[in-house]
Amino acid sequence: MHHAAEPRYSAAERRKQWQYLRELGASIAIYIALLVPSLMYGPALTDSLLRTAVLTCPMLGFFLMIWAIARQVQRMDEYQRRLTLESLSLAAAITAAITFTYGFLENAGYPRLSMFVVWGIMGSAWGVAGVLRCWAAKR
Amino acid sequence: MNNNIRALRAERGWSQAHLADQLAVSRQTVNAIETGRYDPSLPLAFAIARLFALRIEDIFSA
Numbered sequence: 001m002h003h004a005a006e007p008r009y010s011a012a013e014r015r016k017q018w019q020y021l022r023e024l025g026a027s028i029a030i031y032i033a034l035l036v037p038s039l040m041y042g043p044a045l046t047d048s049l050l051r052t053a054v055l056t057c058p059m060l061g062f063f064l065m066i067w068a069i070a071r072q073v074q075r076m077d078e079y080q081r082r083l084t085l086e087s088l089s090l091a092a093a094i095t096a097a098i099t100f101t102y103g104f105l106e107n108a109g110y111p112r113l114s115m116f117v118v119w120g121i122m123g124s125a126w127g128v129a130g131v132l133r134c135w136a137a138k139r
Numbered sequence: 140m141n142n143n144i145r146a147l148r149a150e151r152g153w154s155q156a157h158l159a160d161q162l163a164v165s166r167q168t169v170n171a172i173e174t175g176r177y178d179p180s181l182p183l184a185f186a187i188a189r190l191f192a193l194r195i196e197d198i199f200s201a
Binding site: 006007008009010011012013076077078079080082137 | 154155156157159160163164165166167168171172176177179180183
């Protein structure tokens, strides 16, 4: 029987994963390459359009990341898309609950937090949702 | 919905990864269909039937 030696991924899946890693890796590299000079020179510039452009130029790498992710979603099959939708829906709901809760606390005087925190919460919630989904699938 | 994909695959000596490649889906998807955790879409069910040269109702049952 093939079951014992069953590979975790098919050949086509490995090719897709490798393609995604290449595209995502390249976009992250561009993001970092733009982020470093942006952080070094941007804050020192006087208020101008140039300053705004320098401070936001790393987002070009970010847009490439979005493009890489969109391409990967296109490469997913129907079941993988469903799993991703379930995990992300749950993660979005958890993130909304946490950020709304803290928003109410901020109104009552709790310290203001940076918007950078939101992605940390969303990423963590996505991880929790993934673990919960795996646990539910095994039941 | 039940199906006999695992038995059909075993008859042909195919691994899940091999079947996944032929259907252009992930091995995880083949595993989910075989274990009944996921019911495939109609296009995918047709693709499975075509691959095994059977009718859909010979593979899937309610």
